[in-house]
Amino acid sequence: xxxxxxPAGRGFTVFDKGNVLGFMMMAPAVLYVLLLVGYPLILAFMxxxxxxxxxxxxxKYVGLANFRTIIDDPNFKTALKNTILFTVVSTxxxxxxxxxxxxxxxxxxxxxFLLRGLILMPYVxxxxxxxxxxxxxxxxxxxxxxxxLKHSGLFGPDxxxxxxxxxxxxxxxxxxxxxxxxxxxATVIMLAGLISIPQDIQDxxxxxxxxxxxxxxxxxxxxxxxxxxxxxxxxxxxTATDIIIILVLTRGGPYDSTQVxxxxxxxxxxxxxxxxxxxxxxxxxxxxxxxxxxxxxxLARRAEVV
Amino acid sequence: MEGWKKTAxxxxxxxxxxxxxxxxxxxxAIPFFWMLITTFKQDADLYNRNFNPFIFNMAPTLDHxxxxxxxxxxxxxxxxxxxxxxxxxxxxxxxAIPAGYSLVRLxxxxxxxxxxxxxxxxxxxxxxxFIPMSRVVANLGLKSIPPELEEAxxxxxxxxxxxxxxxxxxxxxPGILTVVIxxxxxxxxxxxxxxTFITASDHYTVSVGVxxxxxxxxxxxxxxxxxxxxxxxxxxxxxxNFFVDRFIGGxxxxxxxx
Numbered sequence: 001x002x003x004x005x006x007p008a009g010r011g012f013t014v015f016d017k018g019n020v021l022g023f024m025m026m027a028p029a030v031l032y033v034l035l036l037v038g039y040p041l042i043l044a045f046m047x048x049x050x051x052x053x054x055x056x057x058x059x060k061y062v063g064l065a066n067f068r069t070i071i072d073d074p075n076f077k078t079a080l081k082n083t084i085l086f087t088v089v090s091t092x093x094x095x096x097x098x099x100x101x102x103x104x105x106x107x108x109x110x111x112x113f114l115l116r117g118l119i120l121m122p123y124v125x126x127x128x129x130x131x132x133x134x135x136x137x138x139x140x141x142x143x144x145x146x147x148x149l150k151h152s153g154l155f156g157p158d159x160x161x162x163x164x165x166x167x168x169x170x171x172x173x174x175x176x177x178x179x180x181x182x183x184x185x186a187t188v189i190m191l192a193g194l195i196s197i198p199q200d201i202q203d204x205x206x207x208x209x210x211x212x213x214x215x216x217x218x219x220x221x222x223x224x225x226x227x228x229x230x231x232x233x234x235x236x237x238x239t240a241t242d243i244i245i246i247l248v249l250t251r252g253g254p255y256d257s258t259q260v261x262x263x264x265x266x267x268x269x270x271x272x273x274x275x276x277x278x279x280x281x282x283x284x285x286x287x288x289x290x291x292x293x294x295x296x297x298x299l300a301r302r303a304e305v306v
Numbered sequence: 307m308e309g310w311k312k313t314a315x316x317x318x319x320x321x322x323x324x325x326x327x328x329x330x331x332x333x334x335a336i337p338f339f340w341m342l343i344t345t346f347k348q349d350a351d352l353y354n355r356n357f358n359p360f361i362f363n364m365a366p367t368l369d370h371x372x373x374x375x376x377x378x379x380x381x382x383x384x385x386x387x388x389x390x391x392x393x394x395x396x397x398x399x400x401x402a403i404p405a406g407y408s409l410v411r412l413x414x415x416x417x418x419x420x421x422x423x424x425x426x427x428x429x430x431x432x433x434x435x436f437i438p439m440s441r442v443v444a445n446l447g448l449k450s451i452p453p454e455l456e457e458a459x460x461x462x463x464x465x466x467x468x469x470x471x472x473x474x475x476x477x478x479x480p481g482i483l484t485v486v487i488x489x490x491x492x493x494x495x496x497x498x499x500x501x502t503f504i505t506a507s508d509h510y511t512v513s514v515g516v517x518x519x520x521x522x523x524x525x526x527x528x529x530x531x532x533x534x535x536x537x538x539x540x541x542x543x544x545x546x547n548f549f550v551d552r553f554i555g556g557x558x559x560x561x562x563x564x
Binding site: 136 | 323330331340344352353404409531539
């Protein structure tokens with residue numbers, strides 16, 4: 001914008017110069033982020049190549065020793081595999097279900113307000129508290145879910161899944177809780193996308209005789225692609241970096257089979273005090289997420305050009 | 307014949323619609339419904355495998371709530387959470403709105419790159435979400451405000467900054483509200499930094515205090531736990547429900563290219 005007005009009467013001060021003002025207005029935010037994100041990040045890098053622990057006064061450089069230790073550790077391999085597994089599966093499920101739900105919430109209907117409130121609750125409630133509820137729902141002895149299933153008569157008398165006690169079931173439970181929590185967010189994001197599709201295109205399609213599903217797949221979804229990507233990005237970030245669900249639900253068990261990178265880093269670095277190795281583990285997450293983010297942004301930009 | 311087929315099809319779609327919605331609502335709400343019942347359930351009722359977990363098999367009780375409010379620091383935690391929440395929202399607004407404005411109006415390509423860079427930091431530090439995220443949202447809200455408004459204000463004698471404060475901020479209220487709600491929700495979710503940094507139990511926030519103190523080793527005080535969860539979640543959910551329309555409006559303002 002090269003528009004520079006001549007203010008009535010006053011002289012031209014710094015509050016008028018576009019570029020300087022722009023810089024000044026960005027500065028506080030940039031500074032804040034640099035201090036609170038940049039500085040700890042640099043520290044993390046430094047820690048990961050040192051032998052610092054929670055109790056140590058000084059630390060010395062040890063090169064890549066920590067990373068070598070980690071790569072040989074089977075727990076790390078499990079954590080890495082789990083992080084990717086949970087993230088991918090949860091994201092796919094959340095995006096698909098979110099699409100369905102947002103389509104259902106598009107039109108007005110009786111009770112929509114109340115229903116929407118209910119559907120929103122999993123995301124709005126503090127994570128740790130909502131997940132605690134699930135802790136009981138999946139409890140090995142008292143699970144209401146099992147009670148319901150058993151009394152429905154559909155399954156045999158020995159049916160009593162140990163949702164949090166067996167590794168496979170535990171993993172499925174964790175994914176289910178991730179989906180439960182993120183579904184409202186994905187739905188709201190996609191609802192926003194749906195609303196912004198111009199009505200005339202849909203009307204034109206109807207006139208041309210396109211049925212509901214045809215419309216859906218050839219018009220609605222392609223037009224929503226940027227928004228869908230936003231939802232995917234959020235889902236990936238929130239799932240890959242989440243530690244609370246693991247900590248509360250399984251604590252990484254049973255037998256460390258549901259550890260993810262973040263939880264392993266926490267247990268190693270803070271619980272056990274080995275800050276250096278904890279930092280090294282946590283750092284593995286960074287390139288993963290950055291790569292994902294850049295890919296998403298590139299795809300989104302390309303989609304918008306269309 | 308054709309008319310009948312069409313109505314049947316409409317009814318089938320309607321039914322499918324309602325069934326889908328019900329399933330989703332159940333999925334979302336069942337833990338909370340169970341929390342509600344458990345808050346008032348006697349322990350003997352809860353720990354009996356033969357009882358239906360979704361109804362009261364024995365008389366309901368207020369004991370757990372009494373315990374929560376008198377024997378723990380719950381009220382303190384609620385206050386702490388509110389305090390932190392308000393503070394974070396204020397700081398976020400103060401930093402993000404000017405920055406968002408500058409991104410949209412004043413700095414061109416380099417600003418855009420910087421904005422994306424800041425958004426990336428969002429990934430690296432998942433709990434320093436507020437600033438970058440709110441930037442993006444503020445951005446979206448600010449894009450659709452016509453520049454003519456500011457020019458008019460500037461011709462009237464306001465400096466650029468003055469125009470910003472007097473014209474842009476009031477009009478971008480939907481975007482700002484979105485930022486507020488988003489930030490506050492993110493604060494509520496905060497767990498791990500609180501867990502790591504704070505050791506004095508009377509400084510805890512609700513999301514850490516409840517799991518830490520109502521669980522003694524392996525024994526969970528479920529009644530009080532669930533009461534604590536509900537009281538922290540339901541009011542926010544109600545408020546959020548009211549504001550979701552605004553939230554969506556904030557997100558789509560940017561999409562309307564005018």
